[in-house]
Amino acid sequence: MSGAYLPAVGERLPDWRIGPFDAAALAAYAEASGDANPLHLDDDLARAIGFPAPPVHGMKLLAAFEPLLSAWRRDLFLARLSGKFVQPVLRGEAVTLTARVLRSSPEEGVFLRLLAYGETRAPAIVGEALMTLPRKLRR
Template structure:
């Protein structure tokens, strides 16, 4: 990796707030993603399972990290993104996304721990991302 200074270990991304998500947003995501699991769309089913509202699609939350990371470091490329979904974020809740650098080297890239918090302030998602310098196309 060359060019701009790499982020230091411990450096944090700015907090990024998304949502709240309404029923129309969840329906649109279901249509676009192909994930029409009724748990995310049906109030009665969510209530029967014990949720006060349908949970937001976990992949919708994970995908929201991409614009955060790309805005934070426009000189780096998001090479890998993964997460574990710890607890649901419910329709109508705002979510706060954040990241912290755990490793940073020119050879291996920048490895971040990602967190998404819903209304309870307990982690809803714990993930990781790898950012690297953009690679030039080589035929």
């Protein structure tokens, strides 16, 4: 990452709010992703399992980190994204995404801790991202 400004360890990205997601948004995601698990679409099934509403697809929430990271640093590419789904976000809830720089080096890139939480402020996703410069700019 030679010649590029590297973010400082501890730098926090601005909060990014998404949602709330309604039934139509969950149905559209199910269709586009091929994940038509009825748990995300059926109110009666969600209640039978113990949720007051269907949970939002975890991958829909994890994928929402990409625009946050791209808006933060247009000069970096998202090389790796992963997350653990800790607690569901339910249909009708808004979600806040945050990230903080844990490591930043020319050799290894920028490693971030990701956090998504719903309206209860309980973590929904704890994740990691690695961002790098394009190959032509690396030395």
